[in-house]
Amino acid sequence: MAIGAPVRSSANLPLPIVGLMAKETSCAVIPSLKQCLLLGRVGWLYKLPPEHPLRRRSFASITPGPDVRTNGGSPKTGSDVSPKLKTTDSRSQSNGTGSSPGSSVQQPSVPPDWDEKPNLSISAFSQLPSSTFGHNQHMIINGDFKEALRQILWQFRAPIRYAFAYGSGVFPQTASGSKSASTVHPHPSPAISSMQGGQGKMIDFVFGVSYTQHWHSLNLHQHRDHYSAIGSLGSSFVSRVQDRYGAGVYFNPYVTVNGTLIKYGVVNLDTLCRDLSEWDTLYLAGRLQKPVKILRDDPRVRLANQLNLISAVRTALLLLPSEFTEQDLYGTIAGLSYLGDPRMSLPAENPNKVANIVKYQLPNFRRLYAPLIENLPNVAFHDARCTSSDWMADPETNATMAQDMDPKKRGNMVRRLPRAFRAKLYFRYQSKFQIPQRDFVRMLEESDDKDPTRVKRQQGGVFEQRVAGDRPEDLRKEVRRSIKSTVQWPSATQSLKAIATAGLVRSIRYVREKMAKHRQGQQQHRKETGTPQAGSGSTEK
16 A cells, blocks of 8 residues: 555545554554554544534543543533542541541542653553542533533634633632623623623633644634734744744634634643643743643643642742641742743733632632642641531631641652752752852752653752751742742743734733733722722821
8 A cells, every 4th residue: 555545545534444444554664654544534524513423522622530421422511520539528537636638638549659750751541640640630610611612622623632721711810790891702602601700801722732833734724813914924934933932832812713702822732741840931830730621631731730730839838838828828839930920020910810819719729739738748738627528619718737847858849849940949059058060960960850760769868958958038039039030031032922923903902901900900909908099198187
């Protein structure tokens, strides 16, 4: 059989025949044939309408667990079905002083030290550390709203491997009674209108794709109006702009899909997984450290994001005292990616953004992080309220927590920080401790996680224990500086890139809306603190 023949012929064959051809052909002899047949199958399926069951079954969210499906492959309407993370009073208190997360969180069996040497080249969910691994990442939202979001994805013919929706258009950041001045969606579905409560907020998406140029080529052909003038230069130029500048994301804001105003960013899966596991920019890793709604899942991204989440907990613990509350922890985590963001130092973002995210999404933060806290040996919930069977869903509970400040245990946390971020922190302490360059280089080589021949566990040594044993205020200062140096440049260049990728008109609209949010946040702060508006003098003597 000629190499080029399957590509042309298989595109018009029924799906079972294409699959049979793939099985009977020796892909070991012709390495590219399997890819050719897959492209033929993809092209054939995309000729079907979005509602066709074959297409839905092949390309819908493939995560095996959090969503219960009918025989036809469509998710059930109504509320999402919770993963196997349950809130039960499974343990009794023996000392009456408090409780660990395990007292009310029933954890599935996860191998110990799963984050020692994770295999980020996996391709199937069955290769994850456990069958329920990462289910904490799937937030529970209204089923009709979730289906409306997925229907938006079906309007893109270019293949989307991983997708999530995030931001205030999905998870409220204000009181439910507040209203916006206008509705931004031309013809939204009833589910979107109902969930947003008339606030009319643009919905943000991120799409993870395998091949950047190929994806933009297909999307430019279908949705040329989504792109600015850069789109006229072709998919090759668009992909270079995406991958070489900023944080590796290409955003198309203020586009209408299915009657809904959305903004979507496109990122290569390799770029996404690298940021999640190593924190080289903290741009997308920071977004996924807050509650998002995953609409299409990928096993490699799920594993990398679990590393990202547990790294966020460890970093936050280095910034917190021995005793703190849930809101302290989640607020610290939510604020990590904003530490070096230039928008926070300009009148271009709500100054109360982090506090609002945590305040109105506390149960979702708890769902995201409580299972991870359960597996950490040096931190625990220390609150009797955690013994209640429904405390996980109670937004009024702000449980107290405690961590072990032993430098040896905290040194282990330092050693297990993400690779790129850890290197920045190490360099700062090399200068502070005045370690000779030769000794420092040798220490970095010994702690290299990428060496596949090393079997040594990631245990903190003398240097990590010195870092963890530094004065708390000094350690917090150095960690914050390391975060700022990670975030500042990628975030600034990504913002500049957005002017070109969005176009001048959309960029001006975006800046105006951000400045309006800044003013709204200032008004909220004055209202909560009773501070009079600038320029309005008091009549009291």
